[in-house]
Amino acid sequence: MGKIKTHKASAKRFSFTATGKIKMNHTGRRHKLGLKTPKRKRQLRKKGYVSEARMDDLKRLLPYS
Numbered sequence: 001m002g003k004i005k006t007h008k009a010s011a012k013r014f015s016f017t018a019t020g021k022i023k024m025n026h027t028g029r030r031h032k033l034g035l036k037t038p039k040r041k042r043q044l045r046k047k048g049y050v051s052e053a054r055m056d057d058l059k060r061l062l063p064y065s
Contacts, residue, residue, distance in 0.1 A: 007061035
């Protein structure tokens with residue numbers, strides 16, 4: 001059986017922690033920043049974690065991470 005290919009777009013956007021959680025950047029930090037409050041922009045700076053519902057999908061896309 002051959003190797004499973006890594007989904008490269010996902011590999012650039014997500015990374016695994018040592019405990020097995022998946023880190024991601026928040027969306028909404030690219031444009032229209034004048035409409036967003038400073039608090040909201042500050043909170044979007046931090047890394048987020050993928051929900052348990054999406055974990056199986058991402059583990060399939062990133063088999064060797």
